[in-house]
Amino acid sequence: MKHHIGVVEDDTNIQNIVEAYLKKEGYEATVMASAEEAWKLWETRRPDMWVLDIMLPGMDGYEFCKKIRQESDVPIIIISAKDDEVDKILGLELGGDDYLTKPFSPRELVARVKRLFKRASSPAGISQEANEHIKVDQLLIHETERRIFWHGEELDVTTKEFDLLLLLSKNVNRAFSREELLIKIWGEDYFGSDRAVDDLVKRIRKKMSDLPLETVWGYGYRLRSEEESS
Structure with missing residues (x-):
C-alpha cells in the first residue's frame, strides 16, 4: 500500500517538482495551495505525512502544524524560505x-521523507522487546x-x-550526550542539528514541569531518580 503524502505549498513550480519526485519514488501525493484545503483533506482522508510550507495565504503553516499536533503525531516536514534559527x-x-x-534539493526532500517513514515504523534506539510497564x-x-x-494522569505526547x-x-541516572540522543531518537541519517534535542526536552518540560529531567551542561541530559526503574 502506497504512503499518502499531503503537500501544502502555494508555489506552483515547487508543487510540480515535489509531486513529480514523490510519485517517482512510489508515493501518492495530494497537492494543495492553502492550509484550509489541507484541513479539509485531513477531515476526510488523512495523509501519512505532511510536507508543509510556512508562508501560505490565509492560515499559515505554523498554525496548521499546531492544529494537526492537537490530533495526531503524523510526521511533518516543514519547508520555508525563512532560514533564521x-x-x-x-x-x-x-x-x-x-x-x-528553500531552495532545497528534491532528492534531499525524498531522503528525509524516507527517513521519517522508517523512523515512524521502527523508532531507532528503542528496544521493541515489550515491558508491561516502566515506573520512575x-x-x-x-x-x-x-x-x-x-x-x-495520562498525558498526550508525540512519538518522539x-x-x-x-x-x-530505561537508563535512569545515565547521562546521554546530545549526539547520542539524536542518533537514538532521530536515527543516524538525521540531517538537522542537535538543537532538535533541546527543543524536544523543552516540550517535555512544559508538559511535566517537575520531571527530574536534568541538563548535563556542555554534554546532554539525564533522567534522575533516587529509585531504580522497575
Whole structure:
C-alpha cells in the first residue's frame, strides 16, 4: 500500500517538482495551495505525512502544524524560505519533525521523507522487546500501549516525546550526550542539528514541569531518580 503524502505549498513550480519526485519514488501525493484545503483533506482522508510550507495565504503553516499536533503525531516536514534559527526552532517546537530551507534539493526532500517513514515504523534506539510497564518515581510508562502517565494522569505526547522518555526511563541516572540522543531518537541519517534535542526536552518540560529531567551542561541530559526503574 502506497504512503499518502499531503503537500501544502502555494508555489506552483515547487508543487510540480515535489509531486513529480514523490510519485517517482512510489508515493501518492495530494497537492494543495492553502492550509484550509489541507484541513479539509485531513477531515476526510488523512495523509501519512505532511510536507508543509510556512508562508501560505490565509492560515499559515505554523498554525496548521499546531492544529494537526492537537490530533495526531503524523510526521511533518516543514519547508520555508525563512532560514533564521528562530523560525526553525518555532517550527520544531510546534511539532514539526524536520525543517528544510528553500531552495532545497528534491532528492534531499525524498531522503528525509524516507527517513521519517522508517523512523515512524521502527523508532531507532528503542528496544521493541515489550515491558508491561516502566515506573520512575511519578512517571509511569506503558510501553506496549505507548501511554504516559505523570502523577497518575495520562498525558498526550508525540512519538518522539514518548521515545525520549522511554529511553531515559530505561537508563535512569545515565547521562546521554546530545549526539547520542539524536542518533537514538532521530536515527543516524538525521540531517538537522542537535538543537532538535533541546527543543524536544523543552516540550517535555512544559508538559511535566517537575520531571527530574536534568541538563548535563556542555554534554546532554539525564533522567534522575533516587529509585531504580522497575
